[in-house]
Amino acid sequence: MEKMFDLLVDCPLFRGISSTEIEQLLKNNVYQLKHYRKGDLVAVHDDEITALQIVLMGSVKGEMPDLSGRVIKIEDIEAPRPLAVAFLFGQQNRFPVDLVANDEVKILRIAKPDVLLLFQQNKRFLTNYLNAISNRTQFLTRKLFFLSFRTIREKIAFYLAEQMKLQNSSVIILSQPQREMAELFGVARPSLARGFAELEDEGFIEVDRREIKILNKEGLISIAGR
Amino acid sequence: MEKMFDLLVDCPLFRGISSTEIEQLLKNNVYQLKHYRKGDLVAVHDDEITALQIVLMGSVKGEMPDLSGRVIKIEDIEAPRPLAVAFLFGQQNRFPVDLVANDEVKILRIAKPDVLLLFQQNKRFLTNYLNAISNRTQFLTRKLFFLSFRTIREKIAFYLAEQMKLQNSSVIILSQPQREMAELFGVARPSLARGFAELEDEGFIEVDRREIKILNKEGLISIAGR
DNA sequence: TCGTGTTTGTAACATTTGATACAAATTAAG
DNA sequence: CTTAATTTGTATCAAATGTTACAAACACGA
Structure with a gap:
């Protein structure tokens, strides 16, 4: 007792x-x-x-x-x-x-x-x-x-902009696995991975598993929209 | 004062x-x-x-x-x-x-x-x-x-099941125009109309503008899933 | 060290939705 | 009644996402 x-x-x-x-x-x-x-x-x-x-x-x-x-x-x-x-x-x-x-x-x-x-x-x-x-x-x-954003790209962009402030760095360490982040965003896990890959292809970020390097902060923010 | x-x-x-x-x-x-x-x-x-x-x-x-x-x-x-x-x-x-x-x-x-x-x-x-x-x-x-429903069909089905209870009838009068309802659901207006049309084609409901007649309540609920 | 489970990165394909456009039906206002 | 504005019903097409599947990288404990 x-x-x-x-x-x-x-x-x-x-x-x-x-x-x-x-x-x-x-x-x-x-x-x-x-x-x-x-x-x-x-x-x-x-x-x-x-x-x-x-x-x-x-x-x-x-x-x-x-x-x-x-x-x-x-x-x-x-x-x-x-x-x-x-x-x-x-x-x-x-x-x-x-x-x-x-x-x-x-x-x-x-x-x-x-x-x-x-x-x-x-x-x-x-x-x-x-x-x-x-x-x-x-x-x-x-x-x-988060759910109010139309596209996955917007959600990611906003999330990264937010984390940049919080972690006060242009290199962000993601604290959750993709699976959980996908759940927060309300999207499928592979779709989230694709979103990251696209942003990387377009030169906004550099992705190495949980470590995200922001290459074009302004561009990212303009994607997030708000 | x-x-x-x-x-x-x-x-x-x-x-x-x-x-x-x-x-x-x-x-x-x-x-x-x-x-x-x-x-x-x-x-x-x-x-x-x-x-x-x-x-x-x-x-x-x-x-x-x-x-x-x-x-x-x-x-x-x-x-x-x-x-x-x-x-x-x-x-x-x-x-x-x-x-x-x-x-x-x-x-x-x-x-x-x-x-x-x-x-x-x-x-x-x-x-x-x-x-x-x-x-x-x-x-x-x-x-x-409400937003956690994946598809528009599910949202509509759930909404109708809810309205059936509220209006206590199998004939539901929608109180908002499609445009506003689409906004509430977070979807495009024509997509919402298509959703209604599909449910009608499949025999779940009968649509006459704002008047929705429920033909297959059980089926509708099973679409909503929950 | 090895195996086991988890996480991440991709790919292919089907499905759903958005965007746009337009006609018909309805409503409102004059 | 006539006209204009709104609402609804559809169609087409492009874009975004989900689903499923699988391999590689990684983490962890036996």
Whole structure:
């Protein structure tokens, strides 16, 4: 049981709060523990969300159900992270996806009214929660923005211009594999590789796997358009 | 000045809080008022966000700057609504867009530390704020979900399935012209028309301008996939 | 060192979409 | 009723992307 509080120290919602403080906050038994085995349904699409849920052990995958039986995997949530923080509040308190246990899973549940009490008792927990939702929104905003570009070339050009600023260099090291970047852009992985290859052929950049050298910054920016 | 508190009663962040309570909460002078004229820049892309800002009068538009001088309008925020609630917390405390006054605009500013104090002083304000961010996230999740469909057929099919529920009928009246719907979907107008025509050829629907009759609901849903 | 799994770079081909153009149907305004 | 503007339905063609497949480079652990 002690282990649980140690696990929570690494959870974004409890960042900056010591294990003993966490123990004190939760000591009034305001929580439940749930166990799931591999393949178990942790929650079903449209289930009502009445409690904050934190994955303590194992990982859970979000899936969209398909009428023909197939499923589309949306994302993985690994311990020690919370589930659906942005759906505990707001108008639609229902799971947007199915949640399935990837392996043996332990989940901590704290009912919504108790979460509000925790907010009052610990300011850090509150700001952590606000940060968690906000980060989610920021991630989605960014993703939507990327999808708003018409062509893959534009997405790449914009991404590189952005990274040039961030890394403050004309040689950029990509932090993600192409597969993940393609996912962020909402395009197929080989299409992304082709995009890079085309920009290289046209003399805008020089590509060596994860290392991108910007040869024509102005040209690149004019491709991105914005 | 009294008018301000009355205006705030209609702001989602102060919902359920009376004008006099709002006055009490804000009486310690923890706020600033800013005036802008039509066309004034309220905030610039990448400006740091250190305060909660609420539009009290007029409206503000979010725009993405273009290097060639053009701008792309993202959205309008009208009084009495807050600006960028999801960017006051989280990792990226910077405006994602330029904000330009549409007309004469009054904006209320409350510094971030004071916002946190308000959270402690008034539980309703806190839950309102949580709801505001959460609703934003939910909206974006939905929009992203919509854009995540690969083909136009899938978008149309999903849209129609949704409208069937909303209008509770197997005959759907489209409320927008194709041009606007195409914009929402992020596709070209003739491509959208072609999408409808194809679904008609295949016997899923019957199209008569704005009136769509669903002939094969199950088939349509299986096209949408999810 | 070797094998195994992952990542990257390409290629060929089919599919989807965008761009453009135009006619017919509809609506709005006079 | 007439005319003009808007909306819809189509067609054609080019461009962009997805799909599938495979080989080479790389990373990592046994």
